[in-house]
Amino acid sequence: MLNKRLRACADFVSGRGIACDVGTDHAYLAAELLKSGKCREVIASDVAEGPLMAAERTLNQAGLMSKARIILSDGLTQIPPDNVTDVVIAGMGGETIVHILSSCEWIKSDVNLILQPMTKAALLREWLCSNGFFIIEEKIVHDGRFFYTVMRTSYTGENFQLSDFNRELGFQDWTDEVVKDYGRFRIAHYKRLSSQMAEAQPEKAEIYRKIAEELAEKTGEDTK
Ligand SMILES: C[S@@+](CC[C@H](N)C(=O)[O-])C[C@H]1O[C@@H](n2cnc3c(N)ncnc32)[C@H](O)[C@@H]1O
Known part of the structure; x- marks a missing residue:
């Protein structure tokens, strides 16, 4: 079962096509997307060999390898964009997420981006809004001693100015x-x-x- 943080990421996946889990580590999220039937195919990618071995183990043990591709890649640089409708980048610092997004041209299309920064969410929001990405929705997850922020964003090509409050705290449902x-x-x-x-x-x-x-x-x- 997924922890609450990854559950929130999974809930933001559209399921329209292939989901790519960047920095997949043990591929728990990728495996759940297949197991639940939300996605028929996933890409589990990571910049390091060790996590990819763990990913392969998870997917093999769950009998899901036939529906998954495991790819060694710094961010999205080695990921073929064909039919990728969702990209999840979770559990990394905001600066790493910005590095990954700014090194990929094909995400500037109708791709549903699910971002879960562990640090520097404000820097990530500022970069998104100054580079043509629109923050569609955000969710705060409380798991154990920590709060996590999860955001869903997509490219529109239009930049906009964030208020100081929204840059720092995001776009939340303050009745929650x-x-x-x-x-x-x-x-x-x-x-x-x-x-x-x-x-x-x-x-x-x-x-x-x-x-x-x-x-x-x-x-x-x-x-x-
Ligand atoms: C803390 S784990 C997060 C795992 C999972 N996504 C989660 O949220 O639980 C971070 C993973 O991101 C990978 N990673 C770090 N920088 C990366 C990059 N530039 N491209 C792809 N993967 C990266 C690391 O190797 C590691 O496996």
């Missing part, structure tokens, strides 16, 4: 209790950044103060 918990958890972070920057970078400190304030409004939390 998990999202509210995440927001409350982040207030302390932005308040800390704001006070740390008060002297040296007052403009940035003000941005973070306002984000903490907006979060408090959205979550009903008292920031005093």
Whole structure:
């Protein structure tokens, strides 16, 4: 069974065609997409040999190898685009995800991109919105001690300007209790950044103060 983080990624897969799981590691996500019947074919790719051996083991043990292709690739560079409708890039830092996206031309088409950054989600959002990608929806997942962000995006060719709040927190459903918990958890972070920057970078400190304030409004939390 998938953990909640990978479950959220799987839920964002369209199932219209082939899904490519970039940085597949043990191929748990790829295997589940086949097992559940959501996809009839998957590509499980990774930049390293070790994870691909683990991926092969998982898919073999589940009797799914006939529906999977395992490909050694830095990001999408070795992936044939034919009939790939969904690309999942999960469990990596935001900078690595930007590196992978910016090295591939064919994702600038009708491909459903599911991105799950472990760090630097704000940097990833900024890159997406300045490079013609539209963030269609986001989900916050709370698993164990951690919150994870999962986003679904696609290329439109149109750039747009993000507000400071949306760059940092994304496009969430603020009526959702998990999202509210995440927001409350982040207030302390932005308040800390704001006070740390008060002297040296007052403009940035003000941005973070306002984000903490907006979060408090959205979550009903008292920031005093
Ligand atoms: C922490 S694991 C995440 C596994 C799985 N996607 C998940 O979310 O649970 C990161 C995987 O990404 C792979 N990886 C890192 N950089 C990569 C790149 N540029 N291209 C493809 N795979 C990469 C690593 O080898 C590793 O197997």
